[in-house]
């Protein structure tokens with residue numbers, strides 16, 4: 001039987017998640033999964049005072065290493081979810097090239113000081129204008145950044 005595993009999983013290393021990373025691994029083992037993939041958030045320059053999406057990368061890398069030693073019965077993969085913004089190309093590439101990530105999700109959560117999940121994208125614009133801006137940013141991202149496995 002093929003078991004499909006989720007390749008978009010967050011833990012306490014993400015600013016929007018409180019679940020201890022050990023608990024996720026234990027649950028994955030309980031469920032009989034052969035692997036678990038973490039893709040915790042890294043958004044440089046995220047425009048909010050309320051939430052921080054900057055991962056403590058050294059701790060994250062070290063923790064994954066320890067989990068791999070502790071839980072031999074499951075493959076623990078180290079991914080990351082990058083928040084793309086056009087002026088962050090070099091910073092993002094530096095991070096991605098400095099650690100052996102198994103999987104990279106490229107997301108667009110914010111740009112030009114706009115958090116996409118607040119609805120600010122549509123302020124002073126028609127719905128079409130807001131969506132157009134979003135897709136133009138997505139197009140720019142796809143054309144200028146390919147250091148990832150999935151957008």
Ligand SMILES: [Zn+2]
Nearest residue numbers: 008010041081
């Ligand atoms: Zn995510």
